[in-house]
Amino acid sequence: MAKQCQACMGVYEAIGDDGLPYFHVCPPITCAVVKRNGRVGLVPIARLQDTDLVRVQRGADVVEVAVSDLLPDDQRIGDRTIDRPSGRDENLEVFVNTQRQRITRIKAEGLGTVDVAPDQPARLPVLDAP
C-alpha cells in the first residue's frame, strides 16, 4: 500500500522493490519572485495571482509582465525554493536519553500520511499469457 504525505502530497511506497525501507522527505516549495502591490517578494507558485508581476525572458529581453499576460515562449526567471513548513522527514535520528537508552525516532512527522491506492499498480498483471 502506497502512502501519501499530507504536507507535500507526494506518493511513495514505504518498502522498495528491493526490500529496503524508503524514507520520505518533503521537497522544498518553489516560489516565484513577484511584485505585488509595489512590493517585491517570494510567492509560492500555488499562490500566484493574475495581477502579480513577474520578470520573464522574452526573446533577448527581460521584461516585467502580469501573470495573466504571459506568452507561450516567455520564461519566468528568478524562481527560488524555500523549506516546506510542517514538512515530513522520515529519516531517523538517534539520541541517548537520561536513562542512557538509545532512542530512535523520525526527524519530523510533518502533517502525517494516509494510505492510498496508486492510480495504477506498479506491476500490472499479465491478463493473457503469452
Next chain:
Amino acid sequence: MSNGAAAAAGKHGLLVGPGFFFDNDDSLQLTAWNALANVVLTLTGRFVRVDGTVEPFVERHVPNTNRTASTAIFPRGQGWLTDLSIIASGATPLRGQTFARVDVVRGQTSPSIVLSTIAQGYVTATKRLAYPGSVIEDSLSGAGALRSILGTDPGAGVEIAETVPTGARWRFVSLRAALVTSAVAANRNVGLFFDDGSAIFAGAAVNFNHAASLTFTYHFGQVGQTFVQTSSQAMVSTPGNIILPAGFRFRTITSAIDVGDNWGAPQYGVEEFLEAA
C-alpha cells in the same frame, strides 16, 4: 599471551593456548549495521577452554533494518578464541547492505570497554567474515550495493527531491523521470542539482525549452553530453562520481514550473554504502 592467560595457565595447567585469550570478564561483542529486512547474522567459532577442551559455539543476532547500529554481547568465559566467522541468513543482502564488527570487550553489558577489534567488514549470505583471515575493512571501501529506487511521486507543481537516508552514503549513478507540463504558458527549463541539504554544489541543466502541454522524459547520468534524443526523451549529462552522505539531496529545479505541472515518480540508480560508525 596476556598476564591473565599466564595466570590462568598456571592454575589450570595449559601453558599456551592457540588464539586470542579471554579472561572471565571478557566477551565477544557483535555490532551490526543493516538495511535489509529479515537478515539474521550467525556467528560461529571455536573456543579452547583452559583444560584443553575444544568448544564450538553458535550465536545469532537479528540486526536493525534501518541502518542504525545494533549490538549483542556474548560472554565466553575463560579460554582461547581460535577462530570465528559470520554469515548472513534469512535474507540475501548484497555487499553494501549488512556490515558487521566483532570486538573483544571487557564486561558483559553494553556499553563495555572495547579491548580490540578482530573482524570487521561486509557480510552476505555467501561471503563470510572470518577471524583470522579477513581484512579489517572500512564500510566505505570497496564496492557498495547497486540499487534501483523508486522515489516519491511529487504532487502537482512540486519538484522531485530525494534525500540520502540516515546511515547511508550514496554514489549517484542515474535518474529517469517524466515531466508533464500544464497548458499554462511559459517555457520550462529542467535541471538536476545536488545539495548538502540546503546549498547546491553541483548540477546539470538542460538547454531545452520544455513548452506547455508537453510530456518529456529526462534521463540524467554520466552520458558525456546532453542532447534531446527524440521528441519526448532527453539525455542529460551529470557530473561524475557525485558522493552524497546522509542528508544530502538531489532534486530537480524546473524554471517557470507551473502549479499544474506534474513530475512523475523518479526511478534512480545509486551505489549504496553503510556509514558504520
